[in-house]
Amino acid sequence: MQIDPGQLLDDGFVILKNVVPPERLDELRASFETLVDRQQANWARDPDDPGCFAYAAKQPRLAFQTVIDAATANTVEFCLHEHTLGVSRQALGTRDVGLKQMILLCNPETAYGPDLWHRDVSHGPTNNAPLAGLQADMLANGPSSVQWNIPLYDDDVLWVVPGSHRRLNTARENQELLNDPRAKLSDCRQVRLKAGDGVIYINTILHWPSNYSTRLRRIIHLRYTSFGGQLYPYGSRFLWEPGFVKHLSPEGQAGFRRFIELAEREDDRIEAFYRAILDQDPEAFRQALALLHPGQTGRMVCVVLLSKLARRIGALKRPELANLPERERASAVGEQTFSIGNLEALARRFTPAETKLLGQRFAPLDSRLQTETEHFVPSLASKPSRWAQEHMPADFDLDDFIASWSQAA
Numbered sequence: 001m002q003i004d005p006g007q008l009l010d011d012g013f014v015i016l017k018n019v020v021p022p023e024r025l026d027e028l029r030a031s032f033e034t035l036v037d038r039q040q041a042n043w044a045r046d047p048d049d050p051g052c053f054a055y056a057a058k059q060p061r062l063a064f065q066t067v068i069d070a071a072t073a074n075t076v077e078f079c080l081h082e083h084t085l086g087v088s089r090q091a092l093g094t095r096d097v098g099l100k101q102m103i104l105l106c107n108p109e110t111a112y113g114p115d116l117w118h119r120d121v122s123h124g125p126t127n128n129a130p131l132a133g134l135q136a137d138m139l140a141n142g143p144s145s146v147q148w149n150i151p152l153y154d155d156d157v158l159w160v161v162p163g164s165h166r167r168l169n170t171a172r173e174n175q176e177l178l179n180d181p182r183a184k185l186s187d188c189r190q191v192r193l194k195a196g197d198g199v200i201y202i203n204t205i206l207h208w209p210s211n212y213s214t215r216l217r218r219i220i221h222l223r224y225t226s227f228g229g230q231l232y233p234y235g236s237r238f239l240w241e242p243g244f245v246k247h248l249s250p251e252g253q254a255g256f257r258r259f260i261e262l263a264e265r266e267d268d269r270i271e272a273f274y275r276a277i278l279d280q281d282p283e284a285f286r287q288a289l290a291l292l293h294p295g296q297t298g299r300m301v302c303v304v305l306l307s308k309l310a311r312r313i314g315a316l317k318r319p320e321l322a323n324l325p326e327r328e329r330a331s332a333v334g335e336q337t338f339s340i341g342n343l344e345a346l347a348r349r350f351t352p353a354e355t356k357l358l359g360q361r362f363a364p365l366d367s368r369l370q371t372e373t374e375h376f377v378p379s380l381a382s383k384p385s386r387w388a389q390e391h392m393p394a395d396f397d398l399d400d401f402i403a404s405w406s407q408a409a
């Protein structure tokens with residue numbers, strides 16, 4: 001199966017036929033249904049079971065890797081298929097690709113109707129660089145991640161605005177979204193998928209879940225991130241931990257071992273980056289940054305993303321969290337229970353004093369990432385915020401960041 005990476009970059013999405021090979025559709029439907037039944041039994045016993053992020057809500061989501069066994073391992077192994085991982089590698093232009101997230105999106109039990117138009121990037125103290133920065137980084141260096149919807153039954157819920165991943169909202173879009181954020185926008189397009197087809201997309205695209213109805217919906221929803229491209233991916237940390245890997249075939253286990261190696265190599269680089277900042281060593285900082293973000297253009301976006309990651313680590317190091325159960329620690333820092341171990345592994349590389357000092361070093365950048373008054377951008381946030389959502393700090397480059405370390409110390 002081939003994808004045209006240029007089409008993905010131009011339009012922000014590409015529809016592919018028979019991503020699930022037709023002869024495998026029944027088998028995958030049966031396995032996923034077994035997992036839905038298993039998770040529903042878990043939820044009935046414990047509504048906070050970590051396999052769920054929103055069972056009672058408009059769009060139940062099943063972190064299906066948490067409930068597989070050997071008989072249903074084909075669900076996870078499908079994420080390593082040439083049509084999923086293989087096509088994602090083509091789209092990202094590197095073999096060094098990791099699977100960030102695998103979930104099954106399901107229909108609700110009662111009809112909810114249309115949801116909000118949005119882009120899959122939230123902005124705040126612990127998330128993401130401003131959208132125009134992410135977009136400029138992508139245009140200079142290529143996409144850093146791709147997302148998939150692969151329905152097991154015909155599906156036409158998703159709408160997109162082609163090309164909107166390359167730009168901010170237009171004034172007209174903002175007006176339309178302020179009028180009704182749940183209605184059709186001008187120039188949008190419905191994504192009509194037959195069972196087993198897939199849409200691969202860049203998730204900064206403006207998109208709309210147009211109808212959460214009770215019609216049977218089973219969407220394999222995947223996200224792959226690049227570990228070998230020219231840029232550092234936003235939201236790169238894996239939303240799974242490897243407990244389930246023992247159920248996979250030897251080839252499947254090898255595939256996930258490779259993902260873990262890639263993530264550990266990246267954590268080594270992130271540690272070197274933070275240590276250079278702690279040591280106030282500009283040369284080591286520039287070297288570490290060049291490994292994380294080889295492309296010359298857009299390195300400040302990487303710095304912003306890592307400043308936000310440092311905040312999440314700092315939050316996790318708070319002494320009052322140390323003795324809480326995992327579920328409560330995860331909830332206190334806005335992480336998922338079934339993946340908080342990934343963030344904790346990085347956090348363990350630093351002492352509380354180091355994470356505190358790191359926070360101080362990033363403080364001048366943090367203040368540049370906030371506006372004087374709250375502002376609201378439809379599709380990017382649910383409420384007004386002071387955190388910059390659209391624009392990178394003006395007149396603040398790598399040299400300014402390096403100079404700011406001593407101001408903060």
Ligand SMILES: [Fe+2]
Pocket residue numbers: 118119120207
């Ligand atoms: Fe979305």
